[in-house]
Amino acid sequence: MRTISAIGIFAIAVAPAFAQAPTTAQARDMAATCANCHGTNGVSSGGTDSLAGVPKAETARKMREYKAGNRPSTVMQQLAKGFTDEQIDAMAAWFAAQPAK
Amino acid sequence: MTMQRRDFLRAAAAVAGAGVLPGCATTGGGTGGKVVVVGGGYGGATVSKYLRMWGGGKVEVTMIEPRENFVSCPISNLVLGGSRTIADVTVSYEALGKRWGVNVVRDTVTGVDADKRVVTTAGGKTFAYDRLVLSPGIDLQFSAIPSYRADPARAIEIAPHAWQAGPQTVLLRRQLEAMPDGGVCAISIPLAPYRCPPGPYERACQIAFYFKRHKPRSKVLIVDANPDVTSKAGLFKRAWAEEYRGIVEYRPNHTLADVDLATRTLKFEVGDDLRANVINVIPPQNAGAIARTAGVITANNRWCEVDFLSYESIRGKGIHVLGDSTLSAPGMPKSGHMANNHAKVAASAILNLLAGAPVNPAPMLMNACFSYITDEQAIHVVSVHHYDVAKKTMVAVPGSGGVPPAMSPFIGRAANAWAKNIWADSLG
Numbered sequence: 017m018r019t020i021s022a023i024g025i026f027a028i029a030v031a032p033a034f035a036q037a038p039t040t041a042q043a044r045d046m047a048a049t050c051a052n053c054h055g056t057n058g059v060s061s062g063g064t065d066s067l068a069g070v071p072k073a074e075t076a077r078k079m080r081e082y083k084a085g086n087r088p089s090t091v092m093q094q095l096a097k098g099f100t101d102e103q104i105d106a107m108a109a110w111f112a113a114q115p116a117k
Numbered sequence: 118m119t120m121q122r123r124d125f126l127r128a129a130a131a132v133a134g135a136g137v138l139p140g141c142a143t144t145g146g147g148t149g150g151k152v153v154v155v156g157g158g159y160g161g162a163t164v165s166k167y168l169r170m171w172g173g174g175k176v177e178v179t180m181i182e183p184r185e186n187f188v189s190c191p192i193s194n195l196v197l198g199g200s201r202t203i204a205d206v207t208v209s210y211e212a213l214g215k216r217w218g219v220n221v222v223r224d225t226v227t228g229v230d231a232d233k234r235v236v237t238t239a240g241g242k243t244f245a246y247d248r249l250v251l252s253p254g255i256d257l258q259f260s261a262i263p264s265y266r267a268d269p270a271r272a273i274e275i276a277p278h279a280w281q282a283g284p285q286t287v288l289l290r291r292q293l294e295a296m297p298d299g300g301v302c303a304i305s306i307p308l309a310p311y312r313c314p315p316g317p318y319e320r321a322c323q324i325a326f327y328f329k330r331h332k333p334r335s336k337v338l339i340v341d342a343n344p345d346v347t348s349k350a351g352l353f354k355r356a357w358a359e360e361y362r363g364i365v366e367y368r369p370n371h372t373l374a375d376v377d378l379a380t381r382t383l384k385f386e387v388g389d390d391l392r393a394n395v396i397n398v399i400p401p402q403n404a405g406a407i408a409r410t411a412g413v414i415t416a417n418n419r420w421c422e423v424d425f426l427s428y429e430s431i432r433g434k435g436i437h438v439l440g441d442s443t444l445s446a447p448g449m450p451k452s453g454h455m456a457n458n459h460a461k462v463a464a465s466a467i468l469n470l471l472a473g474a475p476v477n478p479a480p481m482l483m484n485a486c487f488s489y490i491t492d493e494q495a496i497h498v499v500s501v502h503h504y505d506v507a508k509k510t511m512v513a514v515p516g517s518g519g520v521p522p523a524m525s526p527f528i529g530r531a532a533n534a535w536a537k538n539i540w541a542d543s544l545g
Contacts, residue, residue: 041465042477048167048461049483052454052539053531056170061541063534090521090531091485091499098483098501098517 043106046099050107058111069116075108149175150471153236153246155226155407157182157210159453160252160440163460163543164467169217172468179220179244181236184283186210187544190313191453191487192536193282197290198323199331200492206282206536208544216545229411231434248467250428251413251421252439252456253405254281255312261401263375275378276398279320280312292395293324298332300394303383305373306341307401310420312441312451315348315498317341317399319488322353325361326491337364340371340383340391348450349488349520352496356524360490373398404442411436420444425504425511426476427466428459437463446511448500450484454535457543458482480504482511487532495529496521 038046047058050067054060058067067075081087082096083104099107149172154161157180165180187208195201213219222244228237229249237243257278259269277289293302302324306317321337328335346353346367357365372386382392403419413430415422421438422431425446430436440456449455459482466476482502489495500518502511521528 038479042479044171045461045465045477046481048465049458049481051461051542052457052483053485053535055538056166056542056545061537061545063530063537090525090528091497094499094517094519095483095485095501098481098503098514103481 037102038106040110043110046103047107047110050111057114059114059117066116067111068114070108070111072105072108072112075111076105079104079108149177149468150247151177151179151245152248152250152467152471153244154178154180154250154252155236156180156252156254156405156440157184157187157221158252158254158440158456159539159543160254160456160460161250162187162210162213163457164250164252164439164464165213165219166217166543167461167464168467169219171464174218176468176471177220178218179222179246180210180213181222181224181226181238181244182210183223183225185223187540188282188286189453189536189540190280190282190316191539192489192532193279193286194316194320194323195489195492196282196286197279197293197320198326198489198492199290200326203283203287208540210544212545226407227410229407229436231411231436234435246435247471248435248437249411250437250439250463250467251405251408251411251442252460253407253442255402255441255451256405257281258401258403262373262398264378265376265400272376272378275381276376276396278399279397280316280399280402289395289397293327296332296335296394299334300332301336301338302328302395302397303338303340303391303393305371305383305396305398306339306343307399308342308372309347310445310451311399311402313486314450314452315353315486315488318346318348318353319490320397321365321367322356322361322488322490325357325364328364329361335364336366337361338391338393339365339367340373340385340388341367341369342372344369348486349496349498352520352524353488356490356496360524402441404438408438408442413438416444425509426462426478426480427470428463429466437467439463446502448513449482449502449511450486452484452486454484454486454539455482457539458484460543478504478506480511485535487528487535489529489532490524491529493526493529494524495532496524497528497532 060066082092189206214221224238224240259265265272277285279285279289374386375384413421422444428437439459441451462480485499487497501514505512
């Protein structure tokens with residue numbers, strides 16, 4: 017029986033990783049690395065910005081400003097430099113789709 | 118990479134469950150498989166919650182942990198400094214059960230049968246699993262210190278390690294309180310790798326913070342087996358030279374050989390003996406005992422090597438290992454933050470493996486380690502890691518991460534926000 021390619025889930029198992037835009041599942045996994053400080057699914061417990069329900073353009077713009085060193089921060093300038101623009105867009109889109117509490 | 122159509126559909130269903138939020142917290146119930154998690158620290162608690170959350174409640178999760186509550190090592194040095202209490206760093210496991218439907222069992226896992234896929238506990242119970250997660254943290258190598266071998270329990274009453282937060286932290290604080298002004302507290306640090314690289318140096322700052330205000334003629338002496346401060350070296354050395362001038366002294370290349378418990382004297386492989394009023398001996402460490410029982414300690418007889426795409430042991434067998442027990446990738450510290458991040462990669466991978474789907478081939482990790490210099494001012498080190506396909510390990514993303522130019526109250530507030538949020542993310 018013919019098999020089909022695993023498109024749409026984790027379909028980019030070829031080097032280099034993220035040669036193309038991350039999938040939704042990858043965006044979820046990547047956004048989860050933000051949850052330590054910004055709360056599970058982007059709903060903050062306080063002291064940091066909630067990201068859930070924030071428009072994609074706003075989060076992506078802030079991340080690009082951190083990355084460029086144009087936005088004051090404690091840790092975010094150093095962390096934002098670890099992500100490509102495609103990854104930032106994917107995470108921003110994922111958070112925008114989460115219900116704000 | 119190809120897969121059967123039905124597996125593809127199951128994987129799609131698993132991903133669709135990602136948006137399921139609280140309210141679905143019925144224990145078990147699912148047909149998505151059974152996961153047993155050993156240990157309720159940053160790794161174990163987080164993987165339990167995320168398996169339930171991302172699995173849409175379909176995967177049955179049992180977390181087995183002997184302690185009644187979670188006690189955080191991060192922030193616990195402030196208990197020694199006197200600005201926090203142990204209650205401030207203690208979090209209940211209640212939400213994992215009530216909100217997320219994790220079956221939280223207070224017991225100690227003593228046996229693993231990887232062929233039958235069953236664990237047994239000290240309490241005489243057995244739990245079957247499809248996937249097993251070991252997140253036992255560290256065990257302290259008391260056998261490395263000759264005078265400890267006969268009675269380690271007595272030794273750590275005299276020389277508390279306080280490297281697993283809880284009663285040991287409270288004991289060390291009491292010893293500091295009982296110490297006369299003009300006394301010396303010695304902190305012995307083992308060779309890296311050990312849990313929380315900056316932790317001993319933050320501890321020195323916190324004890325000095327207490328001394329400066331309450332026992333100003335007292336000293337903190339750091340005797341480090343390493344050739345230099347292993348984390349945020351410039352920032353810590355500046356704190357000792359400025360904020361804690363005349364209080365903190367740092368001595369590198371001091372490998373502990375033995376402790377004379379009767380006289381509270383530290384003996385070194387090279388260097389003069391050191392007698393102190395309070396001795397905080399942090400012993401060398403290895404993966405928690407259950408990792409040895411399960412046969413997944415594979416590196417230097419100390420740590421567990423894992424596949425960084427799934428955190429499954431390189432021995433396979435459906436056993437995943439998280440957190441401090443793993444052989445860390447280059448630049449990856451043994452930290453609670455890392456364990457929380459390991460747990461999310463593992464949860465994602467386990468759900469896909471249970472559904473017969475491929476795992477995320479490009480996981481990412483972040484780490485933030487904050488260290489309080491005073492009760493309000495802190496420093497940090499952060500890093501971002503991605504999977505290197507050729508090296509088959511996690512590597513730091515070039516150009517990312519770093520330390521701040523100086524300690525600040527802003528970083529202190531960020532550290533406090535970090536703690537609040539990671540406790541909620543792991544346990545709430």
